[in-house]
Amino acid sequence: DIQMTQSPSSLSASVGDRVTITCRASQSISSYLNWYQQKPGKAPKLLIYAASSLQSGVPSRFSGSGSGTDFTLTISSLQPEDFATYYCQQSYSTLSSTFGQGTKLEIK
Amino acid sequence: EVQLVESGGGLVQPGRSLRLSCAASGFTFDDYAMHWVRQAPGKGLEWVSGISWNSGSIGYADSVKGRFTISRDNAKNSLYLQMNSLRAEDTALYYCAKSRRSPPTEIYWYFDLWGRGTLVTVSS
Numbered sequence: 001d002i003q004m005t006q007s008p009s010s011l012s013a014s015v016g017d018r019v020t021i022t023c024r025a026s027q028s029i030s031s032y033l034n035w036y037q038q039k040p041g042k043a044p045k046l047l048i049y050a051a052s053s054l055q056s057g058v059p060s061r062f063s064g065s066g067s068g069t070d071f072t073l074t075i076s077s078l079q080p081e082d083f084a085t086y087y088c089q090q091s092y093s094t095l096s097s098t099f100g101q102g103t104k105l106e107i108k
Numbered sequence: 109e110v111q112l113v114e115s116g117g118g119l120v121q122p123g124r125s126l127r128l129s130c131a132a133s134g135f136t137f138d139d140y141a142m143h144w145v146r147q148a149p150g151k152g153l154e155w156v157s158g159i160s161w162n163s164g165s166i167g168y169a170d171s172v173k174g175r176f177t178i179s180r181d182n183a184k185n186s187l188y189l190q191m192n193s194l195r196a197e198d199t200a201l202y203y204c205a206k207s208r209r210s211p212p213t214e215i216y217w218y219f220d221l222w223g224r225g226t227l228v229t230v231s232s
Contacts, residue, residue, distance in 0.1 A: 046219060049218040094165065096158070
């Protein structure tokens with residue numbers, strides 16, 4: 001099975017900061033990598049798919065990059081509504097998947 | 109309205125069974141693969157199982173293989189998860205999720221619609 005490791009597990013930042021979250025796969029997954037945002041009590045929301053494609057309706061301050069085993073999610077200028085938990089997800093196989101353990105982004 | 113609504117969760121004793129359902133509306137259900145994803149209290153997301161549009165392909169996480177069975181009824185726009193031999197570690201909020209393939213090449217897939225979840229608690 002493909003393991004996904006996110007870092008850091010938690011992060012404190014201020015409004016306006018640039019933030020980067022990293023996700024590493026245990027084997028090459030090409031660009032089969034998605035990013036989700038989850039707020040307390042809510043279902044996850046898709047931000048980025050195929051490593052770098054922005055989902056419709058998601059603000060352009062969110063961006064993704066990487067391929068193979070190393071990926072990043074960047075928020076260029078944090079807004080108050082961005083404080084949440086972020087998950088990466090590999091979709092290398094058609095009906096199998098794994099998530100990273102999550103990165104909780106908190107207000108400094 | 110495009111939505112997924114899960115039901116069937118509850119409190120169940122270890123070793124017993126439970127069947128979850130997910131009712132889909134607002135989209136052509138049999139065009140898409142469907143999945144179950146769970147989240148233990150205070151923990152991260154765990155993919156549980158997925159099924160292709162015609163039930164021809166199915167996958168399970170190792171943690172549930174041999175105990176859980178996913179199925180769908182396209183005539184009823186419904187997805188199911190039969191959970192047998194339940195364990196305390198199966199306690200979680202179970203989400204139904206729709207996957208779609210990325211336009212225009214359809215090479216990549218991702219979850220683009222989630223339900224609100226149904227809570228399963230396994231405890232004596």
